[in-house]
Amino acid sequence: MATNKLNAELDRIFQERDRENMAPTIAALRPILDKHPHDPRVLYEVGGAFDTAGEGVMAKGYYRRALENGLHGDTRRRCFLQYGSTLRNLGDLDRSAEVFRTAREEFPDDVALGAFEALTLHAQGHMSAALGSVLTLLADHVHADELERYKPAMRGNAEYLVSLDA
Numbered sequence: 001m002a003t004n005k006l007n008a009e010l011d012r013i014f015q016e017r018d019r020e021n022m023a024p025t026i027a028a029l030r031p032i033l034d035k036h037p038h039d040p041r042v043l044y045e046v047g048g049a050f051d052t053a054g055e056g057v058m059a060k061g062y063y064r065r066a067l068e069n070g071l072h073g074d075t076r077r078r079c080f081l082q083y084g085s086t087l088r089n090l091g092d093l094d095r096s097a098e099v100f101r102t103a104r105e106e107f108p109d110d111v112a113l114g115a116f117e118a119l120t121l122h123a124q125g126h127m128s129a130a131l132g133s134v135l136t137l138l139a140d141h142v143h144a145d146e147l148e149r150y151k152p153a154m155r156g157n158a159e160y161l162v163s164l165d166a
Helices: 003-015 023-035 040-052 056-068 073-089 093-106 111-123 127-141 151-164
Strands: none
Touching: 003 023, 003 040, 023 040, 040 056, 040 073, 056 073, 073 093, 073 111, 093 111, 111 127, 127 151
C-alpha cells in the first residue's frame, strides 16, 4: 500500500472508531499491521487503539516500536505524550519520566507534554517539582494581562520549588 493510500486508510479507520468499543478498530488495524509491521504510523495507531481500549500493557510496546522505527513530526510528539502517560498509568514512573524528558528535549515548548510530565512528577512524589513545572508552563505560555507583571515571581517560585525535589 502506498504511503498516501495507507495514511488515508488509517484516517478512515479512526474517523469511524467508537471509543466505547475499540474492538472493530483493532480488528480493522490487524491486517494493516500484518502488511506493514515496521511502519511507524501503523505502530502508533495500533498502540493508540489498544490504549483507548484500556489495554495499556499492549499499547506501550507499539508506542515504543513506533518511536524506534522513525515516527516523526506531530505524530511523534503525540506518541511521546501517550506513551509516557501509559507508562505512568501502568506504574512505570521512572520510564515515564525518561520518556517525557526525551520528549521535552525534542519539543521543549510543547505545553501538553509539560503538563503530562508534571503528572508523572506528581505520581513520583515530586510534588514541589510538579507544581514548579506547572508554574513555569503558566509563566511561559499563558498570556493574560493580570499575569504579566507577576511572571518573574512565578518563575522564581517555580525554580525554588523544583530545587526542593532536586
